[in-house]
Amino acid sequence: MLQAAPRSFAVGISSRPRIFDVFYVTTVTASGASLGKFLGMNAPMKNDRVAWLHGPSAICSALPAEIKNPSRLILLGAPGVGKGTQAELLTARLGACHLSTGDVFRAAGKRRDCDQSPAMKAALEYMRRGELVPDSTVWEMVRERRACLLNCGGFILDGFPRTLGQAEALKALMEKEKLSLSAVVNYELPVDEIVQRLSGRRTCEQCKSVFHIKERPPKVEAVCDHCGGRLFQREDDRPEAITVRLDAYERSTAPLLQFYKGLGLLLPIVAKGSPDQILTWTMEKLEAGNRPLIPRGN
Ligand code: ADP
Numbered sequence: 219m220l221q222a223a224p225r226s227f228a229v230g231i232s233s234r235p236r237i238f239d240v241f242y243v244t245t246v247t248a249s250g251a252s253l254g255k256f257l258g259m260n261a262p263m264k265n266d267r268v269a270w271l272h273g274p275s276a277i278c279s280a281l282p283a284e285i286k287n288p289s290r291l292i293l294l295g296a297p298g299v300g301k302g303t304q305a306e307l308l309t310a311r312l313g314a315c316h317l318s319t320g321d322v323f324r325a326a327g328k329r330r331d332c333d334q335s336p337a338m339k340a341a342l343e344y345m346r347r348g349e350l351v352p353d354s355t356v357w358e359m360v361r362e363r364r365a366c367l368l369n370c371g372g373f374i375l376d377g378f379p380r381t382l383g384q385a386e387a388l389k390a391l392m393e394k395e396k397l398s399l400s401a402v403v404n405y406e407l408p409v410d411e412i413v414q415r416l417s418g419r420r421t422c423e424q425c426k427s428v429f430h431i432k433e434r435p436p437k438v439e440a441v442c443d444h445c446g447g448r449l450f451q452r453e454d455d456r457p458e459a460i461t462v463r464l465d466a467y468e469r470s471t472a473p474l475l476q477f478y479k480g481l482g483l484l485l486p487i488v489a490k491g492s493p494d495q496i497l498t499w500t501m502e503k504l505e506a507g508n509r510p511l512i513p514r515g516n
Contacts, residue, residue: 270317270366271325282315282371289314289372289504290397292379294474295405297463298416299489300496303428304405305376307497314372319380321426322359323351324452348459350466353383360384361391368395381470385477401504402478405489405496409464416460420449 268276282288289312293301302318309316323345326338334342337358341351360367360378367373379385392399407415418431420440424447429436436442440449454463478484485503489496 267316267321270315270363271322274362274365282369283313284370285313285372288370289374289400290367290392291373291400291504292375292402292478293405294402294471294478295489296407296409296412296467296471297460298412298419299405299407300415300493301376301405303493304403304489304496304500305374307493308374308500311497311501312372312374314374315366315369316376317363317366317373317378318376319356319360319378320345320376322363346453346459348454348462348466350380350470353381353387356380356384357387360388364391364395367391368397372400379474382473382477385474399481399483401485401507402481402483403500403503404475404478404484404486406486407489411490412464413457413460416455417457419455420451422447423450424448 266279269278289308291308291312291314293305293308295301302320305316305318308314323338323341326334327342327345331339337355341355344351356378375388379388415430415433418433420429420431420436421427422429422442422445425442425445427442427444428434429442429449436449441447442449453459475484485500485507487496487499487503491499
């Protein structure tokens with residue numbers, strides 16, 4: 219039987235067994251900047267995020283370029299406001315790593331059943347129902363991947379933190395590592411629009427690009443424009459799961475707004491418009507807030 223998510227959790231639970239199984243790309247770690255040089259990875263390559271998606275024993279095909287003042291952003295907003303799309307656009311603009319906790323769960327869900335740890339199996343059940351995964355499981359997963367947070371190109375967190383407990387754990391980790399957040403962007407949208415967006419959303423099973431059957435349809439039905447992969451509807455985008463997710467957001471994630479407002483980091487953005495327009499507004503707000511942003515190539 220599944221247990222209810224704890225309200226808070228301890229930071230630094232290093233004696234626990236690993237709950238996330240490793241994806242065997244190679245045996246070196248995610249933080250191997252010198253290894254990247256050794257392998258001749260100087261040319262810009264699309265970061266495949268395997269160290270984030272599959273854990274610290276996997277290494278990304280491209281490591282982020284070193285940036286003097288890397289952007290460290292958190293994207294907040296209800297499911298369906300377009301955080302994932304903005305995260306991708308911001309990643310391309312800022313050269314930071316896109317770190318989505320939902321993507322980690324989806325990647326684990328694709329593994330063979332016998333390759334999933336009991337904690338991950340339980341986490342995937344929460345996800346299928348549209349409920350939040352318990353903080354302890356999420357934090358163990360993020361803590362295990364902390365090299366991705368510490369990388370010298372910065373990060374864009376999407377889907378994490380989602381509760382006050384997670385936010386506090388992240389804050390403690392960042393303080394310990396003497397890192398600071400650049401900003402917390404909150405994307406806002408009315409509920410009826412969110413439901414319409416989520417129910418029409420289709421995701422590429424290969425490259426994870428996101429389409430919408432009405433607003434951003436692919437050129438060929440159910441086929442990704444970018445890689446030819448099959449488009450599918452996420453299980454948690456079914457109407458019954460959407461209601462649960464929006465409730466979970468109201469209960470657990472909305473209090474984060476006060477938390478980050480109190481820290482003077484919150485930047486609200488109305489998420490109505492084309493993805494490029496929303497990106498422009500986001501960049502303008504970030505720059506107006508005088509956050510350390512060094513666009514890629516500068
Ligand atoms: P969305 O923002 O569109 O709901 P995500 O991809 O961020 O989607 O997350 C999908 C699901 O994964 C969530 O509904 C939840 O079950 C689980 N999940 C992802 N991140 C977290 C988190 N930080 N805390 C708890 N559950 C999470």
